[in-house]
Amino acid sequence: MSNSYDVVVIGAGPAGYIAAIRAAQHGMKVACIDEWKNKDGKNAFGGTCLNAGCIPSKALLESSELFHRAGHEFKKHGIKTSGVELDLAAMQKRRASIVRQLTNGIAGLLKANKVDGLVGHGKLLAGRKVEFSPVDGKPEIIDATNVILASGSTPIELPFAAFDGDNIVDSWAALEFDEVPKRLGVIGAGVIGLELGSVWARLGSEVTIIEAMHDFLFMADRDIAAAAGKEFKAQGLDIKLGAKLTGASVGKNGVKVDYEDAGVPNSFDVDKLVVAVGRRPYTEDLCADDSGIHVDDRGFIEVDDECRTRVKGVFAIGDCVRGPMLAHKGSEEGVMAADLIAGEMSEVNYGVIPSVIYTAPEIAWVGLTEQEIKESGREYKTGSFPFAASGRAKAMEQTSGLVKVIAAADDDEVLGVHIVGPMAGELIGEAVLAMEFSASTEDIQRTIHAHPSLAEAIHEAALAVDKRALNFPNK
Amino acid sequence: MSIEIKVPPLPESVADATLVAWHKHAGDAVSRDENLVDLETDKVVLEVPAPADGSISAIKIEEGATVTAGVVLAILDEGDAPVADQVVENAKAEPAEVVVESADISKTIKTSPAVRRLLEEHDLDATMVTGTGKDGRLTKADVLSFLKSDESSNTAPGDPAPEIIGEGAAVMLERNEQRVPMTRLRARIAERLVEAQQTAAMLTTFNEVDLTEVMALRKRYRESFEKQHGVRLGFMSFFAKASVEALKRFPVVNASVEGTDVIYHNYYDIGIAVSTERGLMVPVLRDVDQMSFAQFERDLGELALKAQDGKIGMEELTGGTFSITNGGVFGSMMSTPILNQPQSAILGMHAIQQRPMAVDGEIMLRPMMYLALTYDHRIIDGKDSVQFLVTLKEQLEDPSRLLLQV
Numbered sequence: 001m002s003n004s005y006d007v008v009v010i011g012a013g014p015a016g017y018i019a020a021i022r023a024a025q026h027g028m029k030v031a032c033i034d035e036w037k038n039k040d041g042k043n044a045f046g047g048t049c050l051n052a053g054c055i056p057s058k059a060l061l062e063s064s065e066l067f068h069r070a071g072h073e074f075k076k077h078g079i080k081t082s083g084v085e086l087d088l089a090a091m092q093k094r095r096a097s098i099v100r101q102l103t104n105g106i107a108g109l110l111k112a113n114k115v116d117g118l119v120g121h122g123k124l125l126a127g128r129k130v131e132f133s134p135v136d137g138k139p140e141i142i143d144a145t146n147v148i149l150a151s152g153s154t155p156i157e158l159p160f161a162a163f164d165g166d167n168i169v170d171s172w173a174a175l176e177f178d179e180v181p182k183r184l185g186v187i188g189a190g191v192i193g194l195e196l197g198s199v200w201a202r203l204g205s206e207v208t209i210i211e212a213m214h215d216f217l218f219m220a221d222r223d224i225a226a227a228a229g230k231e232f233k234a235q236g237l238d239i240k241l242g243a244k245l246t247g248a249s250v251g252k253n254g255v256k257v258d259y260e261d262a263g264v265p266n267s268f269d270v271d272k273l274v275v276a277v278g279r280r281p282y283t284e285d286l287c288a289d290d291s292g293i294h295v296d297d298r299g300f301i302e303v304d305d306e307c308r309t310r311v312k313g314v315f316a317i318g319d320c321v322r323g324p325m326l327a328h329k330g331s332e333e334g335v336m337a338a339d340l341i342a343g344e345m346s347e348v349n350y351g352v353i354p355s356v357i358y359t360a361p362e363i364a365w366v367g368l369t370e371q372e373i374k375e376s377g378r379e380y381k382t383g384s385f386p387f388a389a390s391g392r393a394k395a396m397e398q399t400s401g402l403v404k405v406i407a408a409a410d411d412d413e414v415l416g417v418h419i420v421g422p423m424a425g426e427l428i429g430e431a432v433l434a435m436e437f438s439a440s441t442e443d444i445q446r447t448i449h450a451h452p453s454l455a456e457a458i459h460e461a462a463l464a465v466d467k468r469a470l471n472f473p474n475k
Numbered sequence: 476m477s478i479e480i481k482v483p484p485l486p487e488s489v490a491d492a493t494l495v496a497w498h499k500h501a502g503d504a505v506s507r508d509e510n511l512v513d514l515e516t517d518k519v520v521l522e523v524p525a526p527a528d529g530s531i532s533a534i535k536i537e538e539g540a541t542v543t544a545g546v547v548l549a550i551l552d553e554g555d556a557p558v559a560d561q562v563v564e565n566a567k568a569e570p571a572e573v574v575v576e577s578a579d580i581s582k583t584i585k586t587s588p589a590v591r592r593l594l595e596e597h598d599l600d601a602t603m604v605t606g607t608g609k610d611g612r613l614t615k616a617d618v619l620s621f622l623k624s625d626e627s628s629n630t631a632p633g634d635p636a637p638e639i640i641g642e643g644a645a646v647m648l649e650r651n652e653q654r655v656p657m658t659r660l661r662a663r664i665a666e667r668l669v670e671a672q673q674t675a676a677m678l679t680t681f682n683e684v685d686l687t688e689v690m691a692l693r694k695r696y697r698e699s700f701e702k703q704h705g706v707r708l709g710f711m712s713f714f715a716k717a718s719v720e721a722l723k724r725f726p727v728v729n730a731s732v733e734g735t736d737v738i739y740h741n742y743y744d745i746g747i748a749v750s751t752e753r754g755l756m757v758p759v760l761r762d763v764d765q766m767s768f769a770q771f772e773r774d775l776g777e778l779a780l781k782a783q784d785g786k787i788g789m790e791e792l793t794g795g796t797f798s799i800t801n802g803g804v805f806g807s808m809m810s811t812p813i814l815n816q817p818q819s820a821i822l823g824m825h826a827i828q829q830r831p832m833a834v835d836g837e838i839m840l841r842p843m844m845y846l847a848l849t850y851d852h853r854i855i856d857g858k859d860s861v862q863f864l865v866t867l868k869e870q871l872e873d874p875s876r877l878l879l880q881v
Contacts, residue, residue, distance in 0.1 A: 104815060227615065368499060373477060408616075410619075411614075411615060411616035411619050411620070412589070412615055412616070412619075413614065413615070413616050427665075435868065436610055437587065437609050437612060437614075438607070438608040438612075438614040439587060439589075439611065439614070440587075440614070440615035440617075441591045441615070442588070442589035442591075442592070443587045443588050443589045446588035446592070447588060
């Protein structure tokens with residue numbers, strides 16, 4: 001390392017490492033500081049996403065889905081199995097190996113782009129100086145022409161259900177259970193709660209989820225939330241809506257979960273309890289008091305639309321600033337910050353960020369929901385298409401769910417696309433691209449979609465907006 | 476060190492300019508080459524860039540004032556802006572240019588399927604519509620709003636236009652007036668039009684042209700042309716090339732009048748009228764006789780875009796030998812264009828309409844357009860003007876003549 005850089009990035013999660021690589025590609029001298037330590041005591045780049053979030057959860061989602069289908073669906077396909085057995089240790093080993101490959105990959109990428117990856121704690125001081133405290137060694141002061149803060153987020157802990165690392169755990173620990181809990185409780189039916197609940201339910205847990213909100217998936221389109229809720233219920237997930245957690249205590253019978261349902265106290269027992277009520281920005285000890293950076297009372301670093309903080313030359317990106325806590329949002333902000341530092345035009349289109357929930361079936365959307373458009377007063381039209389009418393979905397034996405397209409009534413611009421169904425997270429890509437280019441439903445209608453494919457469902461839903469669906473009766 | 480920021484030398488034909496907008500205030504830091512102020516002249520908006528890094532210490536002339544060349548607009552204190560500022564200013568200064576450039580690229584003309592359908596159905600050119608999509612691309616909404624604004628500004632023939640009644644009712648209720656001074660561009664347009672009316676002996680002759688062949692040719696080669704040249708094959712290139720052929724045969728139509736002299740040109744610089752938000756502009760394409768169809772379409776697209784954005788230069792607006800105006804894009808069936816002096820003729824194109832025509836003794840529907848040629852009768856005789864249009868008609872009804880020059 002050196003003692004002065006053009007750009008110092010603090011955090012090597014999907015926002016930070018992308019910002020560092022992009023800045024280096026602009027010819028700048030870049031360092032990226034990260035202190036993430038895994039449960040095996042080893043440091044690793046990649047942040048929450050690669051070590052404790054997106055990637056390991058998807059590894060388990062895939063494995064558990066295959067296990068579930070082998071036990072429940074193979075017969076339908078005409079495949080006979082003689083006793084499908086779970087080897088959780090091997091499943092977890094595979095998960096850990098995928099994570100290791102990817103985090104090592106980031107170290108390699110940083111190196112290939114000539115970014116100095118520094119392992120330790122980074123702290124912004126006044127005057128665009130960064131204090132770097134290596135894991136083994138004395139703190140040093142680095143001069144930085146520009147600094148990008150990308151310190152990420154951490155699970156929210158509830159005071160009356162504190163993490164004990166064994167029975168009451170956060171989402172990270174819930175990915176690394178070494179045996180399948182017989183009864184699993186999940187606090188919070190958000191993205192993380194649903195994904196974790198799905199994984200363990202498919203591996204054999206009896207799962208109870210409690211959610212304080214009365215509306216299931218309140219941020220999703222109502223039609224999609226309703227279809228998904230019905231599906232999860234059929235799969236055996238017990239989701240209690242409008243239920244408020246009041247306490248959790250560990251006893252000889254596992255964890256006793258106390259909650260209130262419409263003011264009526266109630267309780268149930270589980271072997272493990274996952275608290276997944278959301279995440280908060282991780283900004284402790286990130287900025288010195290005199291650094292000039294403003295952190296709001298929820299811990300978010302204050303930035304403008306271009307991710308600039310109040311201090312010139314200091315940017316903040318990813319989960320530690322406003323906006324959805326999504327890896328791809330952070331990465332895009334990282335690209336923008338690096339481009340702006342290099343003097344190039346760049347922007348993030350916050351109106352077109354896809355959201356995906358990796359349950360089975362998957363849920364994905366981009367743009368506005370029908371209720372949001374209705375509230376805005378804009379005239380709109382909708383079209384939807386059920387996967388039950390898709391040849392490909394039928395062949396895959398995954399016919400639940402639908403695609404819903406919402407467009408402006410006056411100029412036909414696509415305002416939102418909402419999917420619940422097989423591969424929704426992949427299918428949404430087409431909708432994101434279309435909306436990024438301000439496409440109309442007619443543009444999607446006039447675009448050829450391969451047959452047979454799941455993507456045809458988007459085509460048909462776009463056609464249905466103008467009552468021109470070809471493979472489903474128009475209402 | 477203090478530097479005086481002055482009005483740059485104005486072109487010969489321009490007496491003065493109006494200070495339209497300051498982009499900086501007294502005390503603002505500026506970097507070298509950053510635009511400080513917009514000056515509007517008869518024809519274009521001039522930008523006055525900062526000659527050095529520093530800060531504006533005083534502004535001498537306020538917005539709205541009329542200025543002449545050499546007048547001091549502001550005082551700049553030279554000096555390095557603080558480093559931190561530069562980091563930010565650089566970042567801020569660059570994007571504008573990048574945006575314009577990428578908009579340029581997008582106009583060579585990649586459009587989405589819905590946009591292609593609308594352009595085709597309404598016989599529009601992509602260059603005529605301002606794109607608001609990513610990097611300036613056209614969206615369906617852009618074309619729809621363009622068509623809508625056209626409808627409201629041009630009453631379709633035979634349409635009783637109920638909207639007007641609505642508007643009238645609104646006026647009855649409010650009964651107020653608004654006095655708005657003409658922009659310099661508008662005032663200059665007005666002045667030149669009246670001048671043309673008063674000095675030339677203007678007369679208009681008409682003909683009509685059957686565009687079956689041109690349309691068939693366009694349809695047949697549309698894709699390969701676009702693939703080969705990266706630009707859409709429009710109607711305008713046919714009219715321009717056919718005009719050049721006709722001008723060659725009737726050189727007086729390509730001539731201009733100066734006092735009692737007639738000046739003949741052996742080059743063919745053709746002005747194409749473009750409607751912009753700021754008013755009508757006529758960018759000139761040089762040596763059209765030596766241009767390919769693709770080059771013409773490309774250059775026209777670029778000039779039209781520059782005119783739309785107010786970025787067009789004085790030299791691109793002066794010196795044409797003949798002009799073409801297309802009222803057809805707004806739905807006009809018939810008009811008598813006014814000369815763009817000192818030129819002595821202008822061709823008016825109009826809307827294409829399916830009309831029953833007698834073809835080889837049978838009545839057939841054909842895509843027809845009325846042509847108008849307004850000419851300066853002082854130097855052009857009726858015979859030449861009529862034959863000019865006939866030549867044009869022959870070329871367009873059988874475009875292979877353009878190739879063979881017959």
